[in-house]
Amino acid sequence: MTPDHEPLLLPPGPLTGPRLSSGITIAQLDAMIAVVDYGSFTAAADILGISQPSLSRRIRALEDVLGMAVFIASGRNMVLTELGRDLVPAGRRILAEIASIDSTIHAHRNLLAGTLKVAGLPSLISTVLPPYLGRFHHQFPEVRVETFTVEDSEELAEAVRLGRADLGFGVNETVPEQLAALPLKDQNFAAVLPEAATNGSAEVLDAADLHGRTLVTLPEGTSIRTVTEGVYADYGVQPEQVITTTQRDALVQLSIAAGGITIVPEVLAHSASFLGGRVARLRTPARRSISVVYRDERHHGPALTNFLQLLRD
Numbered sequence: 164m165t166p167d168h169e170p171l172l173l174p175p176g177p178l179t180g181p182r183l184s185s186g187i188t189i190a191q192l193d194a195m196i197a198v199v200d201y202g203s204f205t206a207a208a209d210i211l212g213i214s215q216p217s218l219s220r221r222i223r224a225l226e227d228v229l230g231m232a233v234f235i236a237s238g239r240n241m242v243l244t245e246l247g248r249d250l251v252p253a254g255r256r257i258l259a260e261i262a263s264i265d266s267t268i269h270a271h272r273n274l275l276a277g278t279l280k281v282a283g284l285p286s287l288i289s290t291v292l293p294p295y296l297g298r299f300h301h302q303f304p305e306v307r308v309e310t311f312t313v314e315d316s317e318e319l320a321e322a323v324r325l326g327r328a329d330l331g332f333g334v335n336e337t338v339p340e341q342l343a344a345l346p347l348k349d350q351n352f353a354a355v356l357p358e359a360a361t362n363g364s365a366e367v368l369d370a371a372d373l374h375g376r377t378l379v380t381l382p383e384g385t386s387i388r389t390v391t392e393g394v395y396a397d398y399g400v401q402p403e404q405v406i407t408t409t410q411r412d413a414l415v416q417l418s419i420a421a422g423g424i425t426i427v428p429e430v431l432a433h434s435a436s437f438l439g440g441r442v443a444r445l446r447t448p449a450r451r452s453i454s455v456v457y458r459d460e461r462h463h464g465p466a467l468t469n470f471l472q473l474l475r476d
Contacts, residue, residue, distance in 0.1 A: 189261060191225035192254040194218050195233055199243065199251055200327065255326045263464055278307045279466040282322045283332030285312040286387060286411045290430040291347065291453055292332055299470055306466045315384065323456055329467045330457040334386045343459040345474055352390055352449040353432040355415050355425050358441050368443040370398045377423035378402035379414055387411070390449050391426040397447050415440065 197207035198218075208218040226232050233247035243251065262277070279299075283292060288310055296308065311328070313319045319331040320339035338344040354368045356376075373395065381388045395402065406421060408414065415432065418425035419440035426449070432442045455474060457467065 186228045187225060188221075189258070191221045191228070192258055194221035195225060195247070196251065196254055196258060198222070198234070198241065204241065252325070259326060263462075277464055277466045278309065279470055280328045281308065281310045281330060281332070282313050282319055282328035283310070284315075284319065284334065284386065286428065286431070287332040287334075287453065288312050289412065290428055291350065295470075295474060299473055302473070303466070303469060320456060323458060326458075329464070330455050330470070332453065332455055334451050335454055335456060336452070339456060341459060342456045344454045344456050345471060347453040347455060347474065349450040349452055350428045350430070352394070352426055352445065352451075353429045354394075354443045354445060355418055355427060355432050355435045355440050356443060357419050357422050358439055366444055368398075368445055370400055372424065372443065373398055373400040373402070375403060377404040377406055377418075377421050379406045379408065379418040379421060379423050379425040381411065381414070382407055382409060386451050387414075387427065390451055394426050394445055394447075394449050397445075397449075 193211065194207065197211055198204055201207045201210055204215055204218055204222075208215040211218065222234065229246065231246050232244050233250060234241040235244055265277075281288075281292065281296070292310065296310075299306070300308065313322055313331070316333050316335050316339075319328075319333045320335070320342060322328045323331045324339070324341055332347075335344065354372070356372060378391070378395075380391050404423075406417060406423065408417060411427075411431070414425045414427050415434050416438050417423075419435065419438050426445075428451075429442075435442050455471075457463070457471065463471070
């Protein structure tokens with residue numbers, strides 16, 4: 164079967180469900196994709212709601228049909244063979260088509276059902292997503308929602324493009340290939356300092372606040388670090404010392420504890436008052452543009468369609 168042909172479904176085989184013309188069953192494809200997505204046979208079996216021996220039997224049956232292995236042992240892990248890597252994209256397309264049919268049936272029977280997978284940069288999953296997701300869940304409680312984080316915009320686009328996520332929250336300046344983008348409200352930044360810091364102004368950050376103070380920030384290449392570097396450039400100051408962390412939620416607490424400073428989205432800065440710090444506005448507003456990316460397709464599943472409509476409202 165090539166990507167240009169629709170899969171041919173044959174009658175169900177014993178205990179395996181519908182079969183493709185190649186003899187591969189939907190259950191076998193589902194097992195293979197689950198192992199790839201969740202990283203181990205144990206986790207995949209748990210997600211599918213079957214025992215690990217049952218999942219292993221499905222993988223062995225798939226390999227028997229193919230006459231070749233799709234996984235090989237590498238130390239304590241199982242990795243895809245070349246055949247397995249080639250089979251995964253086609254398997255995803257087949258499972259997506261079947262899921263779309265099931266989702267449509269459920270949607271007509273129950274108003275809406277199915278699964279929504281959301282990816283995003285960690286700071287956006289923790290700050291931008293919750294209000295939207297809360298509204299969506301109240302409106303469509305039967306939809307199962309899964310969220311996960313990615314490290315950068317490139318990984319985010321790849322997750323959406325390959326179907327690991329239905330949509331992703333990011334800060335892409337350009338729309339990635341094969342994807343569409345829906346702009347959201349820009350996210351404004353502020354500075355957080357220890358309460359004891361003084362500069363003659365209780366509200367606006369002064370250049371004196373930056374001199375001799377340790378900067379607490381994320382690694383280079385992250386969007387928060389990029390905004391922070393722009394703020395320092397605007398003030399004409401270079402940080403004398405830098406503490407780098409990958410934990411977005413620790414930026415405020417670390418900066419206060421170290422007697423330093425951090426530049427973060429305002430929604431993160433609000434916790435400063437509870438931790439013994441204060442928030443200062445920037446003399447020149449600093450912000451990042453937030454957008455949601457999703458596959459540029461003519462039709463989307465009901466869950467994604469309704470979530471995108473909620474974002475537009």
